Amino acid sequence: MQDVDAGGCGTPVPGAHPRPDGRDRYTISEVVSLSGLSAHTLRWYERIGLLGEVERSHTGQRRFTNRDLDWLSLVGKLRLTGMPVAEMVRYAELVREGDHTVGERLEFLVAAREDVRGRIAELQGALEVLECKVSAHAAAVAESH
Amino acid sequence: MQDVDAGGCGTPVPGAHPRPDGRDRYTISEVVSLSGLSAHTLRWYERIGLLGEVERSHTGQRRFTNRDLDWLSLVGKLRLTGMPVAEMVRYAELVREGDHTVGERLEFLVAAREDVRGRIAELQGALEVLECKVSAHAAAVAESH
DNA sequence: TACGGAGCTCGAGTGCACTCCAAGCAAGGG
DNA sequence: CCCTTGCTTGGAGTGCACTCGAGCTCCGTA
Structure with a gap:
């Protein structure tokens, strides 16, 4: 298998x-x-x-x-x-418990995937703000010749 | 101003x-x-x-x-x-020091921006792995009718 | 046979970012 | 006047994820 x-x-x-x-x-x-x-x-x-x-x-x-x-x-x-490490440990336990936990593992993985998607979205929001700040500061630097 | x-x-x-x-x-x-x-x-x-x-x-x-x-x-x-909070504190200090730190602040912001871009890339790598794992587990669940 | 280097266990210590506690003050309602 | 609510302070405590140290064994080379 x-x-x-x-x-x-x-x-x-x-x-x-x-x-x-x-x-x-x-x-x-x-x-x-x-x-x-x-x-x-x-x-x-x-x-x-x-x-x-x-x-x-x-x-x-x-x-x-x-x-x-x-x-x-x-x-x-x-x-x-x-x-968190504790969650990964939980997942490791599911793996060790064997094939009958595959459904639970799928749920775990789906949740993790959604979590990552959310985090990427958050970071993209932060990135936009940073890009805006960078432009503003670059302009301020340029202005002060 | x-x-x-x-x-x-x-x-x-x-x-x-x-x-x-x-x-x-x-x-x-x-x-x-x-x-x-x-x-x-x-x-x-x-x-x-x-x-x-x-x-x-x-x-x-x-x-x-x-x-x-x-x-x-x-x-x-x-x-x-x-x-890290300590870095944000450093930035806050630059802001309080006044306009002459605008160049330094620009550097800081650019570094932060690159950092975020890198982190997004990392997360996208993790996301790919997760998506692959999700498919594999979904298939395993389906197979066990 | 002596020694340096890699690995072992158990337990304690570290750094970060909060988080909570105790004791006290000020304003408003009954 | 007393009680509750909301805020103040300084300092101690918490949880996480390592990280380190002491004292040990084992192995290969000189």
Whole structure:
């Protein structure tokens, strides 16, 4: 089965470090450079349940998988939208609960999408104001030769 | 002289309480319902210099002016963009310093504008991912008849 | 065998933006 | 005169999302 939450929608971001393919086990420091998050933050994400049990090496060190990386990329997107971490944790729990939560997850995603649309509209309002202020100040600067 | 920072760019927001015109002195509770900010927050804004000395009644109560309301509306826009309060305070200081800071203010506004544009782009990236996830989950829900 | 470097856990600390509290004053109504 | 309502102050508290520190283990190289 193809989990509907893993991969499939990630933009292979131009700015970010590319993921070396053919591998599926990454140390925490590799994930730090791949994700841009700090090691502390990654461990914290796991503690609060935003990341689900990460696999371990025989000595107890974390070994992140490509699936973890996909999940982190989604989390990054949601974080950009300003979604509180607690909500993302709730979503992570739904994913862990299995396929029968897919309807609830759909609701969550739709709500998040509407939220983002609203936020974009807000920002566009702010942008208009800023553009107006910029013109006014540029004119004032020009006027004072 | 027409201060380039007062009014002129405010969208008369459809959702917000309209400002009763013909008046220029508002109590703190009037500003609470006009701005949506709490009284605590308004006093705190004044304390940290985000609002400049607010006029007082003979008994020491604050009397906000239309100019204060205009400023608060700009602050609200900037807050929506995620700008830290400290930066807005810096801008407020530039405004208080007078006309000779108009160039610096222009720089500030241009930077803020670029910031907002970048943030909109980020959100649009997140929106795409969300739309993709929504389709995938909608399909999964439909498939499970 | 010694050492540097990466990783581990648990718990405490930080910075931001509020948010609340206690104690007190002023005006108006009963 | 008392009570309520609305406002004042300074300072303490809250919630969020990290962020850091102490003290430990484990591994590879000299």
